[in-house]
Amino acid sequence: MKRTHTCGELTLQNVDQKVILQGWVKKIRKLGAMVFIDLKDRYGITQLVIEQENINLINNLKNEYVIEISGIVVKRKSVNKELITGEIEVIVKDLLVINKSELTPFVLENDVNVNEDTRLTYRYLDLRRQVMQNNLIIRAKINHIIRNYLTDLNFLEVETPYFAKSTPEGARHFLVPSRLNKNKFYALPQSPQLFKQLLMISGIDRYYQIVRCFRDEDLRIDRQPEFTQLDLEMSFATSEDVMQISESLIKKILKEVKNFEIKEPLLRLSYKDAIDLYGSDKPDLRYELKIHTLNDIFKNSDIKMFLDSQNKYIRAVCIDQLLTKKQLEELNQQAKQFHFNSIAFIKVENNAWSGSLASQLTEVQKKQLIEEFNIQNKATIILNIGKYEEISQLMGAIRISLAKMFNLETKDDFKLLWVVDFPLFEFSEQENRYVAAHHPFTSPKEESLADFDTNKKDALACAYDLVMNGFEIGGGSQRITNSEIQQRMFDAVELNQKQVEANFGWFMNAYKYGAPYHAGIAWGLDRISMILTDSNSIRDVIAFPKNSLGIDMMSNAPDLVSDKQLDELNIKTVE
Template sequence: MKRTHNCGELTKKNLGQKVILQGWVKKTRKLGGLNFIDLRDRYGVTQLIIEDANLLNLSLLKPEFVIEVSGEVIQRKNSNPEMFTGEIEVKVSKIEIINSAELTPFEIKDNLESNEDTKMTFRYLDLRREELQKNFILRSKVNKIIRDYYCENDFIEVETPIFGKSTPEGARDFLVPSRTNHHKFYALPQSPQLYKQLLMIAGFDRYFQIAKCFRDEDLRIDRQPEFTQLDMEMSFATPEDIQNNIEGLLTKIIWETKKIKLKTPLPRITYAEAISKYGIDKPDLRFDLQIHDCNNIFSKTEINLFQNINSDSVRGIKVDHLIGKKEMEYLSETANQNKLPNLPFLKFNNGEWSGSLAKNLSDNEKKNLIEIFKIKSDCTLLIAKGEYNLVSQALGAIRNHVAKIYELFDKNEINLLWVIDFPLFEFSEEENRFVAAHHPFTQPKEESISDFDVNKKEALAAAYDIVMNGFEIGGGSQRITNEEIQKRMFKAVEMTPESVEKNFGWFINAYKFGAPYHSGCALGIDRILMILAQTNSIRDVIAFPKNSNGIDPMTNAPDVVSPNQLDELKLKLSK
């Protein structure tokens, strides 16, 4: 290459050397008779000093111009310890403009406060910022760690199809019409689930893939319509084998990127315990704030709200702060967003009780609250009544928001755990039936084998999720390989034999030719990177993401297509 060095590598070791640098102008400044330029590329910034005013009319040089300079590395008079190149500068003998640049719609700098859609419209400019480039250097490093780890452990990397068949029992598919097969559609894969199981039947034994996946669902900070996951599967493997394998990978990733040593084996808690203590199945255990049952405390209460509890649950959490009015309004809004109409509270301040529930609180109830919540100093109790799962979910969300308000966790901590013993089914109000909580190829736990298709509400799955800092970053299960159990499973989710044959016949047929028992897991690479990079949105670790409406403001995708394209596909748009 013509350049001899990049803009982030020159040090005192290079003093006296003649160098050629190329990059973008970060800024220019004049100091007396001297002119200075900060030259930037993805490796860093180097300060240039220009003593010869005849080299170039520097008033022509603007930020983001691309230039080439030749010069000598000299010692910098006023060193900058915050820069790797801060002890040197390049005395320029020749300067050439490679390309000029118009005024950018926002300044290229870190901690940029600018309209999100503006930044996404000019994403290629946003990606010039150092904090974003660091995210993608991290992403590249993590991908390499993954590939090295699995190749060292005798896994085979196999790419599975992007164009597949649309099947039920999952999220909404993205559909692609076929031009050569009129009125038929491909579906983009929500995951390579069925293909990787076929690879086990094919005898590949150990498979992995860094796979693109697609789901047409509502977006949020940790969700995009297209995402990347590590997909892996092992033959003759139990859930414990998979969990050990994933722990080994995450230990390696976190050590090599954060220099944090994980303690393994990771904690394992059941789904029921997670809901009971933390309200959600992806608890953040960097802080405590456990939920407590209060039914017994208020069984004979004078508080109108808690009378006639019947099948409802009264549950609460203790916050070791006297929550202010503004914060309480914020938490009440969180409760409403989680279908909890109100958020009653009690404050314990200098031995006195106050709050919306305090008026009719009996002495015995006060005593029991102090005992149950282990109250020793000023605090606020947030207590709610309603259906168990609804109250738990709402308090789980409130718990997370309380932790953010009062900064109850160390942002640099990495906390991981497995959640196990998930329900095999969940009830769909929309469809008025039980559906597979994971997918219909998930093996029931041994203790549920005999009656999982009858006792659906209590049936447990041999499924497991891994949680990092309150985000579900992956999950997997033992797969069904027994034909009789698979038939019972399909019947349990009310799939007719005709529907099974139409959607999964090609897959089920493979099991007739000898299949090993197998288990697997998928990790959300984007979510892991979001946490490691300590960013607030998954969009910051995806090069060209979509906004909250699923739109790419840069290309304006999705967009209309021409009538000719629709005619070729034999499609007509409805009004």
């Protein structure tokens, strides 16, 4: 029989109606002569009542059995306000067990106490939990909003290839051997970057795609080997056009998903200022805790750690709390991860000073510190000295740790900003050369056009990142459409003509036939979904993710393949 309603649908308007429900048994409770069953599906929970004369219907019935019932809707005597269906219950007249279930390896409740690998091994059970289903529902809603919004703006959804050519720059590719073309490989794309630029040359002036991308890189809470992007490109458009559309779209998503209003235009912060103030190019602005440089305060200091301050920076974060010994030790351990021996700290409470440096402070320095950090009654100052990039990174990490310690990361608050004016290049110690900070098709800023290839250290990119609550959720740029500038860029990253022709010749040929200027952006939909569902990891918003080692615990992928399969691909494995 076909169900007449879902388990989240019945209300007082359905009283006295005969209904058919199907779903999973969530809970069985006996109360006197009657038995109550919570029946669940992805829409909600409905309470079933088995009266004494029908008690034989539930012989041996257990949790997670899949059942079908028919019965009469009645008004509940005691309302359950936590359920949509909490004003009614269904008196069961007939019950059919569709399929039985073994005892599940963990309890399928929202607050499940089980390690993540077990959850991933039995992901199909994990996804029965309401919190996980809600995550997927919100994710689907975000995709729906995106498609509707962009379609209304004349964007065309176009699919691009998954089997592509391997090109240099960027993260490692996942390679796919070709059986028909011996000893040759496809690469799974890290993004549709080149294809979407070709679409601009093709005359598809407004393109978007919700697309899977692949990167063979070390994993974190906000990374997976395969991930989903909103990819977007616009012809006859500048960075400003892309940023404006992005702002309007994220505003719409936050309003419809979280009923949260953001004001446009968003704050813009240069990369330089982001590092200087927050020690990160993706700062979380839900809390202050700005980083301060204290060289002027300690320039004539006798404090030993500050004596050798030439070409070094004394940088600090201050919080209006008194840190415990345990909390300070946590920060010490964090400093070691950044190759610092420890942190220094100063505490002040009602003008009483303590801490590792307190006894060495002059009265003038104490007054300067109070003014610098606007200290009122109490505070702890965390500080250290080092090269600018290194000490800024450390203080940026400590800033985040302090926010977590004192619950400053306000839930259901969303702080967005643009980080702009990125370096065009970054120096690779491993390769001993400058490489493109984003990709070699990013346009230099107007002020860097004249000398970006000879003054790589100071060259700025016409690139922009969209940041929300400490996560980069989008990144884009104005593209190079001038062949002379593109050649200078290839030269700057030391790609010779032979390499350019071999890797990008197919792409560069298109520029001979008339290319519009264009700009674009890619959003990380996994990260956005993680933030909007208040999840701890992007794995909680992906139906079937890999674990932190890149392994699918459910299917045990990646796995060995047969010798026959390897022979067909002309591949031999090495022990």
